[in-house]
Amino acid sequence: MTAARLPSLAGLDAQAHGRASMLATALAALAAFVLVWKAIVVVGAYPPFILPAPEVVLARFISGWADGTIARHAGTTLVEVLLGFAVGAAVAIVVGYGLARSRLVERVVSPYIVAAQATPILALAPLLALWFGPGLLAKVVICALIVFFPIAISTMVGIRSVDARLLELARSLRASRRQVLLTLEIPAALPSIFGGLRVGITLAVVGAIVGEWAGADRGLGVLLNIARGSLFDIPLMFATLATIALLGIALYALVVVIERALLRAR
Amino acid sequence: MTERHPATGRLEIAGVSVSFPAGSQRVQALDGVDLTIEPGEIVALIGPNGSGKSSLLRVVAGLLRPDHGEVRLDGEPITAPVPRIGLVFQEPRLLPWRSTARNVGYPLELMGWPTARRDARVAELLRLVGLEGAARSIPDELSGGMRQRAALARSLAVEPRMLLLDEPFSALDELTRERLNVELLDLWSRTATSILVVTHSVQEAIFLGDRVVVLSERPGRVVADLRIALPRPRSLTTLDEATVSQTAHEIRAHLGALAA
Numbered sequence: 001m002t003a004a005r006l007p008s009l010a011g012l013d014a015q016a017h018g019r020a021s022m023l024a025t026a027l028a029a030l031a032a033f034v035l036v037w038k039a040i041v042v043v044g045a046y047p048p049f050i051l052p053a054p055e056v057v058l059a060r061f062i063s064g065w066a067d068g069t070i071a072r073h074a075g076t077t078l079v080e081v082l083l084g085f086a087v088g089a090a091v092a093i094v095v096g097y098g099l100a101r102s103r104l105v106e107r108v109v110s111p112y113i114v115a116a117q118a119t120p121i122l123a124l125a126p127l128l129a130l131w132f133g134p135g136l137l138a139k140v141v142i143c144a145l146i147v148f149f150p151i152a153i154s155t156m157v158g159i160r161s162v163d164a165r166l167l168e169l170a171r172s173l174r175a176s177r178r179q180v181l182l183t184l185e186i187p188a189a190l191p192s193i194f195g196g197l198r199v200g201i202t203l204a205v206v207g208a209i210v211g212e213w214a215g216a217d218r219g220l221g222v223l224l225n226i227a228r229g230s231l232f233d234i235p236l237m238f239a240t241l242a243t244i245a246l247l248g249i250a251l252y253a254l255v256v257v258i259e260r261a262l263l264r265a266r
Numbered sequence: 267m268t269e270r271h272p273a274t275g276r277l278e279i280a281g282v283s284v285s286f287p288a289g290s291q292r293v294q295a296l297d298g299v300d301l302t303i304e305p306g307e308i309v310a311l312i313g314p315n316g317s318g319k320s321s322l323l324r325v326v327a328g329l330l331r332p333d334h335g336e337v338r339l340d341g342e343p344i345t346a347p348v349p350r351i352g353l354v355f356q357e358p359r360l361l362p363w364r365s366t367a368r369n370v371g372y373p374l375e376l377m378g379w380p381t382a383r384r385d386a387r388v389a390e391l392l393r394l395v396g397l398e399g400a401a402r403s404i405p406d407e408l409s410g411g412m413r414q415r416a417a418l419a420r421s422l423a424v425e426p427r428m429l430l431l432d433e434p435f436s437a438l439d440e441l442t443r444e445r446l447n448v449e450l451l452d453l454w455s456r457t458a459t460s461i462l463v464v465t466h467s468v469q470e471a472i473f474l475g476d477r478v479v480v481l482s483e484r485p486g487r488v489v490a491d492l493r494i495a496l497p498r499p500r501s502l503t504t505l506d507e508a509t510v511s512q513t514a515h516e517i518r519a520h521l522g523a524l525a526a
Contacts, residue, residue, distance in 0.1 A: 165357060165359050166361065168355075168359075169355070170376075171329060172327055172329055172347045172353045173347070173372065173373045173376050174346075174348075174349070174376065175376050179376055183361075183375070188361075188363075263363070266363040266364070
């Protein structure tokens with residue numbers, strides 16, 4: 001008989017071993033990436049203002065963080081991403097639920113959602129900047145818009161795929177609508193909702209940068225423009241790109257950690 | 267849970283008719299079904315596919331409203347699910363992310379039982395169905411028989427007066443099914459419930475039932491109501507008795523007459 005779900009000591013060992021070899025693989029892939037990059041620079045003999053070598057970018061990355069240049073801009077972008085993502089995700093989950101459970105909502109709302117998604121955010125951003133000003137609000141709106149679609153759709157799919165037989169069971173046990181939502185629909189749809197949240201968090205970073213390009217005085221998008229334009233500091237531009245990528249990876253990992261915790265807590 | 271309450275658990279099904287929309291028409295699934303189950307009695311419901319057995323069970327469970335007729339439990343009309351009626355489906359219908367213990371305690375959780383009381387009750391139920399060792403396992407880690415035992419324990423959580431079973435062990439292999447039928451009878455003898463069990467196995471119907479009720483093909487009507495005179499407690503060897511094959515013959519005659 002299968003007993004408790006406690007991993008044995010041997011299991012833990014294997015898990016640790018698996019984790020170590022996974023880390024080794026990831027590091028090897030990173031090393032390969034850096035080597036190919038370096039090889040291209042050396043073979044092509046590119047000047048640093050076209051393609052700086054990895055060690056040049058690393059040095060600029062470190063000095064940029066050390067003198068506070070990057071941190072100042074990154075902080076602004078992080079706030080925009082987190083706020084925009086939170087607002088967009090919250091609205092998207094509610095709307096996604098409505099789409100799944102109400103024919104009327106689906107008929108009335110879905111054309112607008114699809115139309116909004118089909119309109120490039122790049123084209124909308126200047127308009128939104130005009131409406132909401134050069135400050136935080138415009139970026140939050142842009143981030144919220146860009147994360148909305150994948151999260152709403154994944155929520156809709158997740159809620160729709162809740163086993164109808166389990167819903168009948170809940171009905172036979174006289175569960176209230178609220179109980180059905182909290183004990184059945186949300187736990188069952190959680191993996192699907194988090195699929196949308198994972199896509200959404202990376203898009204939120206894109207949204208913030210696009211928003212900053214449409215008009216801002218601070219943020220990683222702004223720093224990209226300054227580094228390429230007035231400073232003509234291409235290594236700094238690459239260091240900023242790396243910062244954006246790392247920000248995306250960190251936020252994505254955070255979503256995955258929250259997902260795991262919530263799945264365990266079901 | 268241990269003492270019997272013979273005064274309660276009397277179920278009356280009176281003139282129940284059910285129809286379903288099928289395209290532009292309606293298909294009559296049940297047509298004026300009358301059936302009374304006495305307190306503590308086990309009635310096995312048998313009939314060909316499409317005879318509306320499951321529909322009848324859903325009407326009794328309060329999940330389906332009949333076009334005509336009424337179901338009463340101890341004189342009270344059933345129009346919605348009530349705690350005094352427990353239901354076991356053909357599939358276990360366990361929440362796949364919950365442990366056995368949390369699945370069994372689910373009805374109690376929905377009813378707002380405090381945790382300590384719920385835990386005690388769940389431990390008692392798991393003992394009753396022999397799943398103490400699997401309390402923390404999730405459904406994926408259980409065998410088919412264990413899953414259906416968990417579903418049975420869940421249906422007994424709030425001490426129903428009436429237990430409805432919809433072909434509960436039909437998805438399991440023959441040996442597991444026989445064993446679970448024996449366990450079901452043992453469970454029944456220790457609880458206060460009447461049982462209405464839908465089956466498509468003549469053997470199973472005879473083994474479990476005080477009575478076997480035969481439904482006709484669509485639209486379902488009661489065409490036979492046979493008393494099974496086998497003594498209790500019954501064991502698998504009970505099925506070897508001569509009266510069994512005689513009764514089985516009789517039931518098959520009713521079912522066969524329908525097919526003709």
